[in-house]
């Protein structure tokens with residue numbers, strides 16, 4: 263038996279959806295607690311499967327983790343008792359590889375299983391490893407594990423070939439306690455990187471250039487554990503804003519930070535949607551029947567986020583005319599397409615481009631979530647489709663959306679968590 267959502271589409275949804283803490287900020291920040299001994303307190307941590315997996319990994323390394331509130335954790339670091347992050351935990355989630363930089367910073371020694379690829383792409387880690395080498399570590403890869411060691415970490419000048427989010431995070435965390443100054447160029451500028459840097463800076467790390475493509479990190483001897491609250495999830499916010507467009511703007515989104523959503527909002531506006539922000543409350547104005555097709559290309563931030571591509575496709579599938587989405591970050595991130603087509607969409611993949619011809623409506627079907635954002639895209643299609651849709655393999659969705667069915671029920675959705683035979 264496997265978890266699924268049973269969704270009866272067609273209900274008129276309205277109300278306010280609240281965004282939780284950002285998964286993609288919480289995960290690196292949790293790994294950063296490995297760097298320094300002491301008691302770390304984190305708030306606004308979303309209740310997600312990925313968070314549970316990472317806490318287990320931290321425990322396996324010798325840290326103690328305790329949930330001290332609905333979205334708060336106490337992480338006690340009395341020193342690492344194990345310097346090996348095992349395949350069983352790392353394979354469940356790519357972000358597990360982010361323990362490597364912190365372990366190096368803490369113990370100058372780390373053995374971490376290679377994460378391998380996943381449904382959306384091959385997801386290599388060569389840039390992470392080059393960065394560690396640039397800080398003086400030696401790297402050995404044997405039997406599916408990466409072992410990194412250093413007598414001491416020393417500041418270096420590292421220029422990334424590509425602004426990789428994970429590599430930027432891992433290298434920053436390794437560098438904050440390295441001896442001397444590290445200059446990191448062509449780094450990723452995703453808001454989650456700023457959140458990680460702000461967290462490290464709150465602990466006493468010296469990082470200049472936060473929010474830019476060049477970071478200068480002056481190593482410090484010691485950090486001081488602090489209490490920190492994770493930023494809101496801009497991908498969850500974007501997902502719910504797409505849902506709002508699908509329901510003619512009847513849904514407001516609380517916890518949407520305008521500066522995090524620039525190119526996404528620009529695309530909505532190009533389609534004819536008006537987006538207003540009152541603080542962190544986003545309101546959508548526009549009717550589905552008036553929307554125009556658009557051409558989208560995913561890109562590193564501040565470009566259009568790959569993590570919003572699948573959800574946006576659900577919207578474009580119902581917009582008259584022909585839209586296009588080019589995916590440039592991951593080689594296999596159109597897994598939602600055959601499933602959306604099973605629900606009546608007219609989408610054709612030509613290499614890295616999806617050509618989307620708008621249809622009038624979706625029809626209900628049994629469909630399968632292949633990955634996290636594809637799952638969200640299918641749930642939204644199901645909420646629009648007449649009849650009953652079953653979305654299976656929702657464990658993917660649980661990796662990244664906190665209590666999605668409860669949030670959707672509150673705005674009038676007929677969605678229920680069930681078990682089905684697979």
Ligand SMILES: CC(=O)N[C@H]1[C@@H](OP(=O)(O)OP(=O)(O)OC[C@H]2O[C@@H](n3ccc(=O)[nH]c3=O)[C@H](O)[C@@H]2O)O[C@H](CO)[C@@H](O)[C@@H]1O
Nearest residue numbers: 286385386387388389390426427428429562568569591592
């Ligand atoms: C730039 C980008 O949009 N990154 C996304 C990526 O981050 P994530 O950190 O997972 O991925 P990266 O940003 O590292 O990868 C971006 C690209 O760089 C390549 N690469 C990466 C590391 C490496 O060592 N070698 C290498 O070649 C990858 O194959 C990929 O094509 O997935 C996350 C989850 O979906 C998103 O939140 C991030 O926004």
Ligand SMILES: C=C(OP(=O)(O)O)C(=O)O
Nearest residue numbers: 286356357569634635662
């Ligand atoms: C694919 C995602 O996450 P991860 O990098 O953890 O696989 C995502 O957040 O959309």
